[in-house]
Amino acid sequence: MSNISWKEILLEEMPADLAHEVDIFEGQMELMGQGKLDEKVFAETRLRRGIYGQRYDNGQRHDGFESRDLAFEESERIKGPDTLWHAPGMQRIKVPFGGLTPDQLDVLAQVADEYSDSILHVTTRQDIQLHFVHIEDTPDLMRRLASVGITTREACGNSVRNVTCCHLAGVCRTEVFDATPYADAFAQFLLGHDDVQDFGRKFKPAFSGCENEACGLVMMHDLGYLAQVREVDGKQQRGFKVFVGGGLGTVPHQAKVLSEFTPEDEILPQAQAVARVFARLGEKRNRNRARIKFLVAKVGIEEFSRLVEEERKTLPHDDRWSAYLDTLAHYEEKPTRPPTFLNGQVRLSAFNRWFETNVYKQRQEGYSVVTVNLPLGDLTSKQTWALADVARKYVGDNVRTTVEQNIILRWVSDADLPLLYEELTALGLGDPGAGTIVDITACPGTDTCKLGIASSRGLAAELRTRLTTKSASLPDAIKDLKIKISGCFNSCGQHHVADIGFFGNSRRSGNFKMPHFQVVLGGRWRDNAGSYGLAVGAVPSKTVPEVVDTITNRYVDERAKGESFQEWIGRIGKKQARSLIQPFMQLPAFERQPEFFSDWGDPRVFSLGDIGIGECAGEVVSLFSMEIATAESEAFEAQVALDESDPTRADALAYSAMVKAARALVRTQFLDVGDDPNRIVQEFKTRFFDTELFFDQYAKGKFGQYLFERHQSPNQNPDIDSAHRLIEESLLFIEATHVCESKVGGNVLIEL
């Protein structure tokens, strides 16, 4: 093994809090390896660090004939229920509002190259995902990301997921104002916030600058913000129309209006109040009804709004609610080149095709946004480095990911466009057709997702190839239609808001199962995901290209002048829409058309045998279990520091571990205890020590005294002996905390 480590090398470059979080996680991995951490607790812990399970991680794979064991070494070692330690997994990386710098792209490419399969995948929520990652590589992977200011914290699990925002925010011609700094402030404020640690399910926020375009998709989010300006006493006041309870999934819900106008200085406390109401009243045990949309539907939006308002009044003041507003005036993106105009340059026809679909004229004269159209949202490490250089040359830090799985370069000086196009083309990144029918969105599906039923990516690749081949001859009416594909009903591919959407399912024919896609027509992408499509029936996966042709041909033939696809579907109705696909719904016998019984890009005979348990399913873990696990990791870190002959650090960590354990216990009764050690110790004393709830049958209050003594009289010069003693005491204290909690019975539950 090497004598050097990323931990040491990057020490100065990582923000201290991010570095500490990774150390804690590494400690938890170690504890898990020693069998000292509950598997469910560890599963939620790693999910909250963005480390997700991947297909076959239960050690079983269907090879087309039967399910077989994958003979991983140490097969008894797990990283969660039914999830083998050595099985590769997915690392999700949060990218708030999709904003990336070239330096971040460089490091993302390096970690993809070293720990994954050298492919970066852009998701439908502006994240980056890496696949086939071994869990033991994740701490260094996170450290390297932390060194360029990226965290994977709360990228998965029952937490506030990536905060998305229109990729055009700030340069858009129709926006009210730039929502970016608000999205950023929101993401920072709620990251790791106490009030978002006890959700029954994930929570997805989105920001949008205007009502009519699609970009922010606020109507399909748990919490959505739409920029608004109103006049108060002759002055312009900024704020947001706030929506709550939207979501796709099996049962899509349109978000409801929580408030017509929330002033900018109120959005963070209001979000905090929403989080508290959701944590307190949201469903915890039945994950199928645990998203906030079900709570809003259950109590009604009026009552939900009232609850939020009441909660808002009880919130202890937090300076961060408005502190970021002072920086807003200085928030601006800087172009790297002066504005110019595209005038008189030689324009090749290939450039013109690309220009038509991939270039958006910014509000700012002389500048454009260029969309790098990524096939299936993928790019290689090598392409990423080159793209980072292209960005440095033309746009500096103004790079964003999009919810359509592309990357955009903002602030391209117009006269640079032809050269930029050439450079992108040389990298294999100059495909035209961004945002058109060939730019198909697809979730990972059966390629890597444990819940996938059919191959969304395989189908997307096939459709992309076929449609691109004939793109020059496609009628104008269908060029801009959106096709979106999910591998199952969970809707990660956002099929509900596509003109033509598909989600994977299966049907039986004789003794065999056949991959199918449910066809969903007429969803509305514009108007922030304004309405959801109509499910009209399921067709065999292998017929989908023909199904697309049939539907689009009929639309071209039958549409009235100016009639949109949604209007046409609305006009012909579900029955007629179904009749369009009816001829494809027949199921051939295996013997006659065996190719129908395997999926796109996968020659194995189709099976549902590989579907696993989604990592958000089923198990219930208490908030106490999650928080005490952090305390235990710090105690572990303290031992490591002692082994490294650093008694000062060991002493500090052992003390911190005790405070965290006390806090975990206090928070079973009093969620708002905050982070101040004085307050935590005081609350612990009043609630558990003075009441003797914490007392051991024989040792009485002895373990509690360990905390009080260290808290009141910190050791100014700890040596190896004293640090060692304190570590022992912290372990006993943590143990006593466990005993007390099981005696008293925690009341706050988390669902995995």
Added chain:
Amino acid sequence: MIAPQRLSLKFYFADISVDVEAFIPVFHRWIREHVVSNELLLDVADYKHILDGPALFLIGHTADYVIDMTDGKPGLQYVRKRELGTDLSKALEMTLSQALNGVKLMETDVELRGKLKLGADAATIAFVDRLNYPNNDTGAESAQAQLSDSLGAVFGVDASITRVDNDPREPLTFELHAPSAPDVDTLINRLQARKALCGQ
């Protein structure tokens, strides 16, 4: 010298008359039939929609086999990613041995036989480990010496190793030129003889 985090070795197709698609069922069969007896194979990942990149992965637990089209030069890349041991020379020998085994399996595969040929007279070797082998002059010299030693003995006296002048963000990379390299079987035999000689 220490073994890197990952070590990759790419041999180039001297001849190929099938497209990437043809490897998909082959790789699935390799998984099903445990064709690589000393490695656990897991899955097939299809990226052929990406231009000039790694097009198809046979993902394994310890190593991946990649039909790689990077820079428009199709080849079979073997990426050793786990269980490299601690010593570079042993890691190199093991990676070479497994990569050659992969070449042989591919050339003799029942569905591919006669449809492709991998050249043994050139290869690209990458140290995918920026911690221990940053792509600069510091680590390159000794890595190059070790490569010359390990590969020279197998590929012939006129085999040469040159460092690739690539972007410093990319892995430290070398090229092997071995004009008089014998066929794959001979290479495998030589490697085994060398191992026996070293008492491994």
